[in-house]
Amino acid sequence: MKAILTTLVLLGILCSANGFNITKILAKTPSFSVFNSYLSQTKLADEINSRKTITVLALNNAAMASLTSLPLSEIKRTLSLHVVLDFFNPTKLHDISNGTTLTTTLYQTTGNAPGNSGFVNITDLSGGKVGFGTAAKGTKLDATYVKSVAEEGYNISVLEISQPITTSVAEAPAPSPSQANITALLVKGGCKIFAGMLASTGAMKTFEDNAEGGLTVFAPSDAAFTPAVMKMLKNLTADDQVSLLLYHGLPTYSPLGTLKTTNGHLNTLATGGGAKYALTVTTAGDTVTLSTGVDKGIVASTIIDNQPIVVFTVNKVLLPTDLFSPAPAPAPAPEADVPATSPEASSPPAPAGPSDSPSASAAHSPAAAAKSEKSAAVVTASCQTSVFVVLALVAGAFFAL
Incomplete structure (x- = not known):
């Protein structure tokens, strides 16, 4: 009985860990195809999928018609008002305390929402x-509730509303990427040393040239430039200094939600000409870590997120293995006195981890990704069946007693 209950708990944990995919949820209803497409184009889908609890206020194709003529950055700001960081289903909508509530949206989390413009008023x-x-x-x-589209536990709810929620702030034209002053943004965000190095080495031009097509900047804070780091940088040649600075940029627009769902290798502005200069991204909860093979930096804050440019602060200067020696492997723990005949003494060595495996890079190929997605789908589909089987065994064991 104990073994059966343990298996049931493990299956429950496995199934709950699969999360949700807003793109697949909306794809089941063709009337939301335009809304769904813009969630993907603006990378809001990644942000939604990275959250644990969320409500999406969906617009059908007809309701989206008034937004499609706007620039993509303005569409993103408007649609981010339609992603509520709380769970609302039909029952909760009609049971709001005092009949009205203000709730936080993704727009509020961008740091670009003045005052309370990132909150939505929901009134019964x-x-x-x-x-x-x-x-x-x-x-x-003016926007009213139409119907419930989908609901998965208390994690995600999709509700259709009659028309877009608009605000003069969200609709106001944002400066184009070519007008964005990256230097001023970095100085304001506490990254003055990094900004100065970009300007003095000429690396800033590469950042600016990539702004129109998509740019992500990982800017080390001033505190990251310790005396030891500054000494290392001074020992680099002029070309290597430029390469190190370009290593802190991606030639794509990758907002925080996209980074949280990436978990893998990313090419940087320094990649090319036979040089890898790749970063590895890992996520634990809300913490995004950038690993270089030499050191690790944590994404600390967002200075600006205005598609197609996003600028983050990181707490470390990222040191690529192309320029610096890889970090030494941790020393093995002292071996315990184990008899020669014990299972531990005769156990084969543990299999190589992902970074040591010859096929690690193949894991990021399209074929491998498709295989992984198919495997995940099989696990998800089998979870429910497995749980029912175990429940049946538990019931049988109970009545046998």
Whole structure:
């Protein structure tokens, strides 16, 4: 009985760890195809999938018509108002305390939402209607609840609303990437030393040239430039200094949500000409870590996220293995006195980890990714069946007693 219950718990943990995929959820309903497409284009889908609890206020194709003529950056800001960082289903909508509430959206988390413009007002109106609008005073609740589209536990809820939730702040034109002053942003964000090095070495031009097509910057904070780090940098040639600085940029737009769902190798602005200069991204909860093989840096904050540019601060200067010696492997733990006949003494060595395996790089190929997705789907599909089988065994064992 104990073994059966243990198996049931493990199966429950495995199934709950699979998460959700907003793109696949919306793909089941063709009338949300435009909304779904823009969630992918703006990378909001990655941000949604990286969250544990979320409500998506979906717009059908007809309701999206008023937004499709806007620049992609403005569409993203508007749609980010439709992603609520709380769980609301039909029952909860009609059971709001005092009939109205202000709730946080993804727009509020960007740091670009002045005042309370990143909050949405949800109000239970007369006649069974529920209205949605911005938290700005005097805003009309023109968008109303239509129906529930999907619901998975208390993790994700998709609700259809009648029309877009708009705000003059979200609709205001943002400066184009070519107008964005990267140096000023870095100085304001506490990365003055990094900004100065970009300017003095000429590496800034490469960053600016990539701004239109997509740019992600990992800017070390001023505190990351310790005396030891500064000494190492001074010993580099001029070309190697440029390569190190370019190592802190990606030639793609990868906001935080995308980084959280990446977990793998990323090429940088320094990659090319036979030089790897790759970063490895790993995520644990809300912490995103960038590993170089020499050191590790943590993404600390977002200075700006305005598609197609995102600038993060990191707590370390990232040192690539192309320029510095790899970090030494940790010393093995002292061996315990184990009899020669013990199972531990005769056990074969543990299999190589992902970084040591000859096929590690193949794990990122399209074929391997497809195989992985198929395997995940099989696990997900079999979880429910397995749980029912175990439940049946538990019931049988119980009545046998």
